[in-house]
Amino acid sequence: MMPELGKYAGAVLSSYAVALGLLAVIVGLSLWRAARVKRALDAVEARQEGKR
Structure with missing residues (x-):
């Protein structure tokens, strides 16, 4: 299910983690x-109720 990210896996996954953290x-x-x-x-x- 996970696409092959090669040498960029760390950068892509950390970007997803930061984005999800910021959304939270x-x-x-x-x-x-x-x-x-x-x-x-x-x-x-x-x-307002007290003034009426």
Whole structure:
């Protein structure tokens, strides 16, 4: 299933590993920020409920 990469195998596989790692970091940061923004929005909405 794996194509023959020859002498470039190390470079190609390490490039894939770096790309996958960066994607994982981006997804993790996106989820972390979404949770932080949701908490902030919930706090604003709770304050709005108290004013009514």
